[in-house]
Amino acid sequence: MQWTTDVAIVGGGVIGCSIAYRLAKLGVKSSVFERDLFGGGASGATAGVIGPVWHVDPSMDAISTLGLRSLEIFKTLSSELKAAGVDPQFQQNGILKVATTPEQMKLLQDGLAWQGELGLDVQWLDRQEVVEKEPDIHPDILGGVFSPQEGSIHGQQYLNSLIHASALMGATFHERVEVIGLERQGDSIIGVKTNNDIVHAGHTVITAGPWTRNTDQWLGNSIPVRPVKGQRLLLKLQGFLPKTPVNNFLGYAIPQMDGNVLIASTREEELFDQNITAVGIRELLGKAESIFPCLKSATFVGGRAGVRPGSPDGIPIMGPIPGYxxxxxxxxxxxxxVMLSTGSAELMADFIVSGKKTNLEAFDPSRFL
Structure with a gap:
């Protein structure tokens, strides 16, 4: 069977679905193809931290700018998605980053200086002020920094809300449909071939996460994305829930709307499997207790693992693929x-519609291809 769409999106994670939503807002119909379940990978297993202030770094200006833009979009996007019918569970309750060593204190204080220069609302807290905010915090805490405009989102709910709202505007989503090739006409890509159909498209965008590198069989060269496995846990302790997400340089403890505490995350290079492991659980339980010792008495609710797409220089790869x-x-x-999803979708959708690489220069795939 053959059919047509405006834009074919290969990969149904948070980046692909965010682009579909942004395109739909611009009046462009897209079709998203996911070979597994929507949310079955890293997007469904994410910690959901929306904390770009901690990624504001003079040496990573592109990510800093994109992260802060994404945060601005989240502030209105969450209400848009909720109004469309599915609540993404965005909680803008700030993020608290704490230090337990003098070296960590210096890192926080140095960051506070240039974050302040950019006009970001970041507050220094001494030990007593940290304890007042989170009474059950680890006793070794020396101080911390609080960023009230940040927060977290529920990964699976966010993905579901994007799909629901986009579909209302005409996007189509195809689960368990694998793209097995590209349709070519000279140097132009005119669509995709799935395990079911041939789909003609005016533009095709590859958002396949760590599996993006497998497109070398279609393109003749490999987009250098590597797999980075991450595991996270859910714990529950009766009568206890942090007021805000807390990071202590080792991991995160993030309050959930259902009363659970999400603990994140491991980082395991070059692993494609999505299994929860005993080693991962042990590491995450250690992170939990290092932030809130009371969590050693918590009930284990469950865990998830996903595979993230890493790039060689730590900067996303976005834009036109050279030669096509x-x-x-x-x-x-x-x-x-997740944190960069809204800003990334804005940049990519604007490029797809206009053909202009406005603000995409730092992410250009040509730096590798």
């Missing part, structure tokens, strides 16, 4: 894909 017309990529977001 009507073909682009958006991948390599590593562990900050």
């Amino acid at each position: 017309n009507q073909l682009s990529v958006a991948s390599g977001h590593d562990q900050i894909g």
Whole structure:
């Protein structure tokens, strides 16, 4: 069977679905193809931290700018998605980053200086102020920094809300449908071939996460994205829930709307499996107790694992793929894909519609291809 769509999106994680939503807002119909379940990978297993202030770094200006833009979009996007019918569970209750050593204190204080220069609302807290905010915090805490405009989102709910709202505007989503090739006409990509159909498209964008590198069989060269496995846990302790997500340089403890505490995360290079392991559980339980010792008495609710797409230089790979017309990529977001999803979708959708690489220069795939 053959059919037509405006834009074919290969990969149904948070980046692909965010682009579909942004395109739909611009009046462009897209079709998203996911070989597994929507949310079956890293997007469903994410910690959901929306904390770009901690990624504001003079040496990573592109990510800093994109992260802060993404945060601005989240503030209105969450209400849009909720109004459309599915609540993404965005909680803008701030993020608290704490230090337990003098070296960590210096890192926080140095960061506070240039974050303040950018006009970001970041507050220094001494030990007593940290304890007042989170009474059950680890006693070794020396101080911390609180960023009230940040927060977290529920990964699976966010993905579901994007799919639901986009579908209402005409996007189509195809689960357990694998793209097995590209349809070519000279140097132009005119669609995709799935395990069911041939789909003609005016533009094709590859958002396949760590599996993006497998497109070398279609393109003749490999987009250098590597797998980075991450595991996270859910714990529950009766009568206890942090007021805000807390990071202590080792991991995160993030309050959930259902009363659970999400603990994140491991980082395991070059692993494609999505299994929860005994080693991962032990590491995550250690992170939990290092933030809130009371969590050693918590009930184990469950765990998830996903595989993130890492890039060689730590910067996402987004934009047109050299040597081809009507073909682009958006991948390599590593562990900050959800955080950067809204800004990335804005950049990519604007490029797909206008053909102009406005603000995409730092992410250009040509730096590798």
